[in-house]
Amino acid sequence: MMNNKSFFRLVRGEQVEAQYIEQQLEEYKRNPLIEGLPPILNKEEVFNKIINEPAYSNGERLLKENLRIHCILRLTDYVEPLTTHLDLERRISTMIRRGYVGRNPTSINHLKFINNLSDMKKKHDNSPIEEKLLVLEQRNSFASGFSLIGMSGIGKTTAINRILLTYPQVIYHTRYKDEEFYHYQIVWLKLDCPLDGSLKSFCKSFFKEVDNILGTRYFDKFGSNKTSLDTMVIHMVHIASLHTLGALFIDEIQHLSKAKGGPELMLNFFVTLVNTIGVPVVPIGTFKSFSILQTNFRQARRASGYGEIIWDRMKNDDEWNWFISNMWKYQWTKEESVLTDEIREVIYDETLGITDRAIKLYMLVQWRAISSGKEKITIQLIKKVSKEEMRMTKPMVDALRNNDIDKLHKFDDIFLPDIFQALSKVEHDIKLKGDIEKIRFQQKKISENSLMEVLEKIVLWLIDGGIEAQLAEKSAEKAINKLSYKEELSQLKKEAMALALNTNEKTTSLRTKIKNREAKYAKNDLRQMFMDAEKNKVLVYEILLNEGVIKDPMNEFFGEGLIC
Incomplete structure (x- = not known):
């Protein structure tokens, strides 16, 4: 067997x-x-x-x-x-x-x-x-x-x-x-x-x-x-x-x-x-x-x-906020949409704390944002998608939102009988809630520590490779933001080096352009005279003298016929 x-x-x-x-x-x-x-x-x-x-x-x-x-x-x-x-x-x-x-x-x-x-x-x-x-x-x-x-x-x-x-x-x-x-x-x-x-x-x-x-x-x-x-x-x-x-x-x-x-x-x-x-x-x-x-x-x-x-469904409390905040990280629209308190409230109002409904609404909203070409999540879009794509369950959600007992009895899959109302009020054990919040805080700290550890490794590696420290740090941060700090370290290093070299190349090219650029000034402009002197490898004094900007001190004080 x-x-x-x-x-x-x-x-x-x-x-x-x-x-x-x-x-x-x-x-x-x-x-x-x-x-x-x-x-x-x-x-x-x-x-x-x-x-x-x-x-x-x-x-x-x-x-x-x-x-x-x-x-x-x-x-x-x-x-x-x-x-x-x-x-x-x-x-x-x-x-x-x-x-x-x-x-x-x-x-x-x-x-x-x-x-x-x-x-x-x-x-x-x-x-x-x-x-x-x-x-x-x-x-x-x-x-x-x-x-x-x-x-x-x-x-x-x-x-x-x-x-x-x-x-x-x-x-x-x-x-x-x-x-x-x-x-x-x-x-x-x-x-x-x-x-x-x-x-x-x-x-x-x-x-x-x-x-x-x-x-x-x-x-x-x-x-x-x-x-x-x-x-x-x-x-x-x-x-x-x-x-x-x-x-x-x-x-x-x-x-x-x-x-x-x-x-x-x-x-x-x-x-x-x-x-x-x-x-x-x-x-x-x-x-x-x-x-x-x-x-x-x-x-x-x-x-x-x-x-x-x-x-029962989730209450609109800290646990709901934690759930939505973590789910919001998984966003594939070109434009990043920030999770505001208003958006969080709208999602709860449209889903009433039913986790499966919240996840599906978030998926549908992203699909609509991408397919429409707008590439952004808004309150208006969330309401529109909920109304158009989740019509079959809308009567159930409306009954829950309005606490309509008569209508809730029609949806016996969701209605909580009166005999268990007391149980529903204490369903979240206080100690367990405190424990899981503590764990979440620890998980967040672990993620932050891991991020800093990865960032430090990449920066040091770039510096060892000859990249200037400030540029190394910026390139490492960009690589992590692009790929996520959970990506393979070798891939992150490769991406960071490419970004650093690309930045160096652009900077060098820009400096070359500035250096080679011929500024166009008027002939009697002092800046043009300075550039002419540098170009012809003569003293600036001679250019200024020839152009009449300054006078010959010998002639000025002793006269033109003076013979030394």
């Missing part, structure tokens, strides 16, 4: 051979599933893992229009860490590790549990699936899940994906504590809830995804339409246990509203996964899924042990 390479890219995540890390917490020790995970990240490391800055060079402003249009598309991958990202990563980090406590595959209890599941698969009684799985609830499970709820376009899926990719998806164990230990560990699995909301369709998706990452054939064996739902569920539980699934993430959970007979069957199954085999479950959905999750899933103490993250 796997080759012997220690590392290679899978369809959705990474697959690695286990490298065990000694744990500091007692409950995490002597468990290969936990020791094989990456180190627990601090806030600064989380920030650097999540941030995704598009490639950018100020020199790209000089590219042709068609190329710059493509450059703007890089903004679709832009991710700026927010306080919610830190909260989300912390919960996932804790949830996965706590879920593995009590599921040690080297223990006798785990082997007994797997054997019980195998025996259950062989039984052909007609008892309900819930009764069959109840036998397994005696297991000591430490697993808990949580829910992630937010409006469309707020960044839920992107955030989950960025955090999950800080973990390998599969860890291959071969030896632990000097003993053979062959085991395929699936750290995380992320599936979309089926459009029809059926549990049978969900089981099929599970089999397919496991096959994709392990090269197995579970779908062929258990995913047939002829296979009963109970049989599928038993096999899914067995596979999740066999490969010690760390956490199961189900996106688009609002699709459960379309399930025949209601969402209870699927939700009960998720609760069973948590309670019986210890797999944490994280449903992810829009506000439409509130009414679904607040019944079965939220009432299950263990299933929702980590609570809920209510991800």
